[in-house]
Amino acid sequence: MRHATKFGHKKKLNSRIGKVKCVDIHERETWILAALYSGKLIIFDYSNQNTIKNIEVSSFPLRCAKFIENKQWIVCAGDDMTLRVYNYNTFEKIKSFEDHTDYIRYIEVHQTLPYILTSSDDMTIKLYDYENNFEKLCSFENHIHYVMMCKFNPKDTYIFASASLDKTIKIWGVQNNTSVVTNPHFTLTGHTKGVNCIDYSSSGETSYIISGSDDKTIRIWDYHTKQCIQILTGHTQNISCLIYHSTLPILVSSSEDCNVKIWNSSIKKI
Known part of the structure; x- marks a missing residue:
């Protein structure tokens, strides 16, 4: 790459x-x-x-x-x-309301369902139904540090991933008949410092997750095997944002080193 x-x-x-x-x-x-x-x-x-x-x-x-x-x-x-x-x-x-007990870092809007996710420094993620006056459907509580970001899976819209300063990425499901979920489907570990950002690939047969960290690296994870298949280095400071292109085989990263990098490779060649 x-x-x-x-x-x-x-x-x-x-x-x-x-x-x-x-x-x-x-x-x-x-x-x-x-x-x-x-x-x-x-x-x-x-x-x-x-x-x-x-x-x-x-x-x-x-x-x-x-x-x-x-x-x-x-x-x-x-x-x-x-x-x-x-x-x-x-x-x-x-509408205006408080539910989290610390800073809210990120909002994720579902592409088709009337759902939003919010992630917070209170170490939780909350799911709301905006068609029903923002009724809280569930709270997800397993991270042990600030939750920096959450993203719905474009290929399985009842699944989302979260990134935290506890160095992990966690995968969750929203189809739960409970007000609090404490056990994610699985956890991806490997970063040596906090994870700031994540994104899913939305093209191709195989699903991937990318993650950017304060350890200055980008990791590419095979969603099905739950393994890190590549580590991208080149930034000299914390990774702050990552985006997978929806159709082209490229990803874009930005960092506190004031650089934006365009990574170009066919996913099949990773």
């Missing part, structure tokens, strides 16, 4: 908005949603580089924000432990 030496960009959004903690892209509109450390939400139109809306959400940092497009909503959360939902057309606040 190798990384590309140069990649161009089509547009660059320049705005003095402060530290950006999370972005999301609308699938139908030409919009980018940004959650800021200042506690603001901003929606940009990348076709004309204009700011559509600037929402003062909290006096605490926002760490995550996502579109829920079929409801025309934005859901966001951060260091005040409050989950907030806004209509992105009227910017009316739809």
Whole structure:
């Protein structure tokens, strides 16, 4: 596996908005949603580089924000432990509630079911049904450090993975008739420091998970054998974000070393 030496960009959004903690892209509109450390939400139109809306959400940092497009909503959360939902057309606040007892690090929106996951420094992941007034369906409690991220499996939509500073990736199922799940399906271990980010492959016959860690490495895991099949090195600081391309055999990594790397290889050759 190798990384590309140069990649161009089509547009660059320049705005003095402060530290950006999370972005999301609308699938139908030409919009980018940004959650800021200042506690603001901003929606940009990348076709004309204009700011559509600037929402003062909290006096605490926002760490995550996502579109829920079929409801025309934005859901966001951060260091005040409050989950907030806004209509992105009227910017009316739809819902606001607290459930976690520490910072909320990540929000994952299910592609087809009315589910969202939230992961938190309280070491839990919570599952909500947004079609039923954000009823909490389950709490997942097995990690022993901050839960940095969670991702639904695109090939098995009742399964999700979580990444934690306890150095592990855990795989869970959402079809449980209990309010608290303490036993994941299985756990992937191998990183020597905390795991910050994960993603699933969504193409090809074999399923893979990638994980990025404070140990400065990226690991590629065979989902079925539960084995690490390759370790990618090259970053010199903590890995902060990873994305598998949905159709092309590439993955993208970003790091606190201020570099973005494009790794290119056929998964079948790993």
